[in-house]
Amino acid sequence: MGRGKRTLPVGRRSVLAAVAVVCAVTVLAAPGTAFAAPDPSPSASAATVSNEELEAVRQKLEKLYHAASVATDEYNAAEEATEKQSAQIVALAKRIVEGKEKLAELKKRAGAAAAAQYRSGGLPDEAHLMLSDDPRDFLDDAGRVLQGQRATKGLLAEMARTQQDLELYAKDASARWHKLEAGRKAKAAAQKKIEKQIAEAEKLESRLEKEEKERLAQLEEAAARKAQTAWLDSGVLKDLDSKASKQGRKAVEYASEQLGKPYEWGAEGPETYDCSGLTSQAWVSAGRGIPRTSQEQWRQLKRIDIADMRPGDLIIYNADASHVAMYIGDGAIIHAPRPGRTVTVAGAGSMPILGVVRPDA
Known part of the structure; x- marks a missing residue:
């Protein structure tokens, strides 16, 4: 594969x-099956690296790759966070655009309502009553004016709420942008850690000859088998x-x-x-x-x-x-x-x- x-x-x-x-x-x-841990022995043509030295190399590599694994988790977490923050910023930007469009429409409606009130409200109510041929017409007009005034007040209140929402969206977007930048920095820092640990491990392994690498692999397998045997012998799967x-x-x-x-x-x-x-x-x-x-x-x-x-x-x-x-x-x-x-x-x-x-x- x-x-x-x-x-x-x-x-x-x-x-x-x-x-x-x-x-x-x-x-x-x-x-309950015991694994025979091989004892890598240097051949007659082997280099000067002893089994004890190779074991020290194995333990060092284990620590380096463990550190790289920890940094990889940090990187993955930071990447996940930045993706989440990016999506939230996009959603907030959309809400801000929609809020601005709504505010513009509310302002237009409020302006039209105010103009209509101005045109119909130039005289006091007493004068409108005296000049009216039919008091009922006056009362009907007065009711419509009152409704218009209430509607205008409602429009103004909705405009205020929309403006407050826009301010909150903007603050939220700014905060999430800062978190996004922090996530990007954390991601970059984690990437450097990973690359450093892996490079150091690869450098350490590159110093070994082919035969030594084979013996190192045997040591790794032996350590894993020893741990597996102890785990099975504990009866955990009984x-x-x-x-x-x-x-x-x-x-x-x-x-x-x-x-x-x-x-x-x-x-x-x-x-x-x-x-x-x-x-x-x-x-x-x-x-x-x-x-x-x-x-x-x-x-x-x-x-x-x-x-x-x-x-x-x-x-x-x-x-x-x-x-x-x-x-x-x-x-x-x-x-x-x-x-x-x-x-x-x-x-x-x-x-x-x-x-x-x-x-x-």
Whole structure:
């Protein structure tokens, strides 16, 4: 499913994705099964980098990519906020235009009413009564004048309210414009953080020889397997037998079809994803909109005990909720790990779990 390859029909892609998931789950899912952590040993032609030094590199890379993940959440949140503020400013601008048009029409009507009153009200009421041939005509005219006066007062009051509304709209638009500018600055700052952390990680990795990179990959896999084994051996899945909801199945199917696609920070597909871009779009495809970032998914979605977890639920990782993955059953997840990696299947316990949330609770 990588870029540049022939596009398969959707049904075929689903089958292949399902096969990949089943194969991965077969390996990941047996509670109580211990994973043998490989001990990468330098070959005879290996460089001077020891396993201890490579482990230090692994931990450093983990910290750098974690920092990039946190900054990515900041970027996504700022982007979401700027889009929201922009839409609100456009709506306010439309209301201001409509308010000005309404005010102009009210002024026109009030002017016409005032002119009519002036033309009919040049003499005192007593004079109109004495000069009138029929007192009833006078009373009818007086009633119409009174109605006109009331209508004019109503027009003036509506003009005042419209003017106040316009002033409020203008203040609101100004405040939202300042928030928009603040959001843009936050977005730019987060982008710099991401690029800095990723560049530093790539620079660190580029110093390693091919054989050292292979040993580093083995260390990463060993650390993940060790964590997954400990998680499974804890008995966390012992009584877990929950089936996915209809929407949950659709979300898992979508995530499965993205296997092999590259990670890209700030991306929501369809060619690349970051972690929360993958989970949010998977649930959009299932007919349920959810927050864009992993931190907001943790804050806003209903939290579920691990013992009640079912496929389609989202597992939030790290104390700062900086990573998210989709649980697919049998102790496995699908997630977009980090820059330089692709959407993949992994052990649900291979990273520090903060908690579980359910989009369709």
